[in-house]
Amino acid sequence: MSNFVLQGAEAHYGATRVLGPLSISVDEGEHVALIGKSGAGKSTLLSLMYDRWRSQSVALMPQALGLVDTLSVFHNVYMGRLDRHRWWRNLATLAKPWKRDIDEIVALLEEVGIAEKRWTPCGELSGGQRQRVAAARVLYQQGELLLADEPVSALDGPQASSVMEKLTRGYPRTVLAMHDLELALSFCTRIVGLKEGAIVLDAPSETLSAAALQDLY
Incomplete structure (x- = not known):
């Protein structure tokens, strides 16, 4: 089984640091939702994860779909x-x-x-x-890990729930950038909140509510 860990990871745009330094790991059985407003660093973190882990049986579903x-x-x-x-x-x-x-x-x-x-x-x-x-x-x-950027943003309620269920059932661990907090709480076991390129929240979904997460937006 692969080891999915980032330690002190950073991302830069030119000379400007846009993410990190941060550390995060994804264990087997975890389904992680990355949340935060646009520009918080969700897509950048997914890209960094893919770059570091792509040799370890990782699938990527980018927002542009490809x-x-x-x-x-x-x-x-x-x-x-x-x-x-x-x-x-x-x-x-x-x-x-x-x-x-x-x-x-x-x-x-x-x-x-x-x-x-x-x-x-x-x-x-x-x-x-x-x-x-x-x-x-x-x-x-x-694969062992799915990284997906807004995987159900174009789907309506029932379709979005159906696809989320299949993605989280189909992989032993997932990291999904999400804008729909209710879906994130329903289908992910862990919520990681980002603000200005830093992790400001990392908690089990069962301890959170959509209202409590609004401060990240």
């Missing part, structure tokens, strides 16, 4: 495991996917409610549909 608009929903999800196959198999999949890959990916697309779009180019999808494709891709990728 989908290829000209490829189908199926092929965008398949990209989650590109590094596990030989180049010729990946190339062949562009023209004629294997049935076992189709079956596995369609099952994930059904879980996030977008299976009917499996052969639709991602460039033709709405924002919420694209976010569900990106969620299916990281679920297909699997």
Whole structure:
């Protein structure tokens, strides 16, 4: 099992320090919500975590999603495991996917409610549909840790809850930058609050309320 620990981590923009120094660890079974107003350092911390831990079976769901608009929903999800196959198999999949890959990916697309779009180019999808494709891709990728930046921001209440449940169930540990405090408290076991690039709160979700977290905004 990998060791996910940052000690005295910092991030700079030019000569200006924008994050840290800070220390944080993520243990197995923990689902961490990063909260704080825009510019507090949530996305920067996620990027720093990914840079430090990317060799340790980490999946990333960036806010920009990183989908290829000209490829189908199926092929965008398949990209989650590109590094596990030989180049010729990946190339062949562009023209004629294997049935076992189709079956596995369609099952994930059904879980996030977008299976009917499996052969639709991602460039033709709405924002919420694209976010569900990106969620299916990281679920297909699997790993020891998921880092996700606002993974359900384009989804409505029931869809957002459904995808959050699947992401936190699909990974043994997650770190999710969140703006929806109710969702963060419902699906994450730990809340880390950021302000001006520093950690100002780190507590179990069960000890907090959405009202108590408003001071971070």
